[in-house]
Amino acid sequence: MKLKYKKMVIIATVVAMALGFVTLIFLDNDNGTNSAEDASLDLNKNEEINKLIKNYFAAKKTVNLESLSELVSDANRIPKERYTIMAGYVEDYKDFNCYVIKNDESDAYRVYVKYSMKLKNIDSWVPCLTTYYIKVTSDGKYVIYLSALDEVEEEFIDAADKNVEIIKLKEEVKKGLNAVLEKDGAFKQFYQKMEKEISAAADSKPTGNSASAPASAPPASSSPATSASPAASTSPAVSASPVASASPAA
Numbered sequence: 604m605k606l607k608y609k610k611m612v613i614i615a616t617v618v619a620m621a622l623g624f625v626t627l628i629f630l631d632n633d634n635g636t637n638s639a640e641d642a643s644l645d646l647n648k649n650e651e652i653n654k655l656i657k658n659y660f661a662a663k664k665t666v667n668l669e670s671l672s673e674l675v676s677d678a679n680r681i682p683k684e685r686y687t688i689m690a691g692y693v694e695d696y697k698d699f700n701c702y703v704i705k706n707d708e709s710d711a712y713r714v715y716v717k718y719s720m721k722l723k724n725i726d727s728w729v730p731c732l733t734t735y736y737i738k739v740t741s742d743g744k745y746v747i748y749l750s751a752l753d754e755v756e757e758e759f760i761d762a763a764d765k766n767v768e769i770i771k772l773k774e775e776v777k778k779g780l781n782a783v784l785e786k787d788g789a790f791k792q793f794y795q796k797m798e799k800e801i802s803a804a805a806d807s808k809p810t811g812n813s814a815s816a817p818a819s820a821p822p823a824s825s826s827p828a829t830s831a832s833p834a835a836s837t838s839p840a841v842s843a844s845p846v847a848s849a850s851p852a853a
Contacts, residue, residue, distance in 0.1 A: 639704050639713070639759050644768035647701035647714070651745045652737060656716055659747060660696045663689075676738065680749035684804050692797040694723045696731075702772065704763040708755055710739040711748070713763040717776060722797070727790045730779035732772065736760060 647653060655674060662670035666686045672678035702715040714735045719728040736756070738748045752760070763769065784791045 638707065639762040640765050642704045642763070642766060644702050644704070644715075644766065644772070647703040649703065649712075652703065652712065652714060653699070653701055655737065655745045655747065656699055656701055656714070656735070660699070660718070664693060664696065666690050674747055676746050676748045676750045685801055688800045688804060689797065692722050692793065694721045694725075696720055697728075702769075704766065704769075706756070706759045708759065711756070711759075712737045713760055715769060715772060717772065722790060722793050725787070725790045725793055727783050727787045729783045729790070729794075730776045732776040734764070 659671070659674050661667075662674065663686050666683065668678075668681065668683065671681050671686075675681060696718050698717075698719045700717045702717070704713045706712065714737050716733045716735065718731055718733075720731045721728050736748045736752075737745055739745055784794070
């Protein structure tokens with residue numbers, strides 16, 4: 604082989620190796636954040652998660668602290684005051700649909716629960732959306748994680764909440780809620796009274812960087828809700844309000 608062809612082969616080999624090295628660097632630097640933000644949104648098929656969510660809402664409706672304590676990572680972080688306020692207004696929940704984005708860095712999931720809520724003595728059912736961070740314990744038990752989040756978990760939750768499919772889902776739920784607020788004056792009055800009590804209770808307590816920290820909340824004309832993308836410094840594992848851009852507490 605002539606010398607100049609040997610040189611061309613050597614150069615081509617070096618270039619290929621360099622490109623492969625650069626690709627490897629990019630792969631190594633991928634911490635899973637992009638995958639959460641770009642993940643497809645499918646209806647959850649994990650029955651352990653579905654069962655946990657249904658049991659949690661059943662216990663929340665009656666503020667059954669003993670049952671709630673068995674379903675969370677830290678019973679001290681259960682928002683008892685908020686749930687007690689809601690129990691005075693909410694008659695029932697139904698039609699649960701869970702959407703999940705898995706945290707590939709740990710055995711955990713960001714769960715978006717879409718459901719319907721009915722207030723006492725009001726005929727209307729409204730769509731709601733509440734977010735949770737669910738982890739699997741060392742003994743294989745699924746729990747709603749209310750404990751402090753580390754930086755990696757905060758980044759994962761922040762990325763998941765920015766997922767375009769999640770944003771669409773939140774807008775869909777917000778639209779449904781606003782439609783009920785516009786046409787049902789009795790519901791709107793009762794709902795906003797509940798939201799006012801919840802907000803007053805939340806304002807009287809300090810917030811922290813934990814799974815139970817509340818999400819920001821837009822109006823129902825002034826009703827709180829799950830934020831479209833909470834900041835990493837306050838990323839909640841549990842949203843403070845059920846509706847994706849307009850609804851009550853988690």
